[in-house]
Amino acid sequence: MLNAFQKKLDALTLDPDDRFERHVRERFGKNIPKGLVEELKSFIQLLPKIERRIFSLYVWLPPTSKVKEVGSHFLAYMYQPEDFLPENDRNGLFGYLDDVYLASLFFELMIEEIQDSKQLRIRREDAGLVRKVIGLRRKARSVIPEEAIKIQQMLGELFEGDETTYQSLFAGGIPR
Amino acid sequence: MLAAFKEELKRLAVDPDDPFHKKISQRIGKRATQVLEERLKRLILAMPGIVKRIHVHWTESPAGSEIKKLGGFVFAYLYHPKDLLPEAEHGLFGYLDDAYLVAIVYEQVIRVTGKRERPLEEADIDYLKQIQASKRYIKAVLPQETKKIDAMVHKAVKHGEFDDFAEALRSVA
Numbered sequence: 278m279l280n281a282f283q284k285k286l287d288a289l290t291l292d293p294d295d296r297f298e299r300h301v302r303e304r305f306g307k308n309i310p311k312g313l314v315e316e317l318k319s320f321i322q323l324l325p326k327i328e329r330r331i332f333s334l335y336v337w338l339p340p341t342s343k344v345k346e347v348g349s350h351f352l353a354y355m356y357q358p359e360d361f362l363p364e365n366d367r368n369g370l371f372g373y374l375d376d377v378y379l380a381s382l383f384f385e386l387m388i389e390e391i392q393d394s395k396q397l398r399i400r401r402e403d404a405g406l407v408r409k410v411i412g413l414r415r416k417a418r419s420v421i422p423e424e425a426i427k428i429q430q431m432l433g434e435l436f437e438g439d440e441t442t443y444q445s446l447f448a449g450g451i452p453r
Numbered sequence: 454m455l456a457a458f459k460e461e462l463k464r465l466a467v468d469p470d471d472p473f474h475k476k477i478s479q480r481i482g483k484r485a486t487q488v489l490e491e492r493l494k495r496l497i498l499a500m501p502g503i504v505k506r507i508h509v510h511w512t513e514s515p516a517g518s519e520i521k522k523l524g525g526f527v528f529a530y531l532y533h534p535k536d537l538l539p540e541a542e543h544g545l546f547g548y549l550d551d552a553y554l555v556a557i558v559y560e561q562v563i564r565v566t567g568k569r570e571r572p573l574e575e576a577d578i579d580y581l582k583q584i585q586a587s588k589r590y591i592k593a594v595l596p597q598e599t600k601k602i603d604a605m606v607h608k609a610v611k612h613g614e615f616d617d618f619a620e621a622l623r624s625v626a
Contacts, residue, residue, distance in 0.1 A: 281458050281460070285457035285461075286457075328532065336619065337623065353508055353524065355454050358455060376454075
């Protein structure tokens with residue numbers, strides 16, 4: 278499934294009719310920093326890779342792991358097109374910016390837990406990926422600030438065992 | 454992601470170079486009729502919709518419940534790049550084991566929600582009918598793989614033991 282997903286993202290990235298830049302301009306204003314659009318696109322392109330790494334680490338975590346518990350919510354979230362930025366024809370590639378924001382944040386928390394508990398050895402490329410996504414996430418936050426706050430809130434709640442924001446999202450509306 | 458998955462399945466289903474018929478024939482010889490192949494294809498194509506229904510029930514279920522655990526494993530299982538029948542090698546046929554797993558977990562999910570005495574939605578009734586009509590065909594084509602999956606799900610549902618699920622996921626991670 279991740280291969281199919283990668284193909285879809287590649288196609289959207291190359292699609293001349295995709296309105297990614299327009300969405301960024303609408304959110305950020307006219308004076309968008311040079312290179313921001315390309316950086317955000319490259320961030321979204323990392324999504325299948327991040328998901329692959331999350332899956333690979335997820336299956337080795339012990340059942341008592343908090344990250345593992347929240348992990349099934351994360352995996353389920355990724356299947357849903359109706360989220361903070363719906364994945365539809367209008368949003369195109371832009372509709373995946375919230376997904377990569379969440380995935381990268383979850384991946385970082387996952388690596389932190391593994392480091393703290395010394396359950397698994399962290400691969401050098403995973404540590405590098407975390408460093409890379411921290412910077413890209415900051416840039417994404419400048420474009421989708423409200424969604425970023427909600428995503429952080431949702432993830433924080435899930436770690437506390439609270440599904441309020443998560444449930445609201447799929448029940449037809451995010452609490453404001 | 455589910456939309457991309459659906460598009461890919463649709464594409465494979467109409468791809469003249471996809472080895473679906475060949476793979477089925479290799480497994481069951483002349484019993485590979487058009488009706489059988491169509492049933493199997495329909496179930497594979499229904500998989501994204503069934504996953505969506507599992508997610509609906511999963512979201513409504515309390516933490517720690519049977520549905521939460523089962524659903525969690527299915528969501529993880531579908532992420533794997535290579536399973537009992539790797540998709541890259543087998544094309545659409547490679548999704549048959551996934552479709553079977555999704556179908557029988559979905560039946561369990563419905564069984565549990567049925568216990569809560571809630572009326573089934575039309576979508577659930579349709580998918581259940583489709584699964585009932587296709588299951589024995591998948592078993593005929595993939596006897597060993599379906600036995601493994603049945604045992605894995607049975608152990609999880611009857612005894613609350615998810616070790617086989619975890620092991621299956623680790624073997625492909």
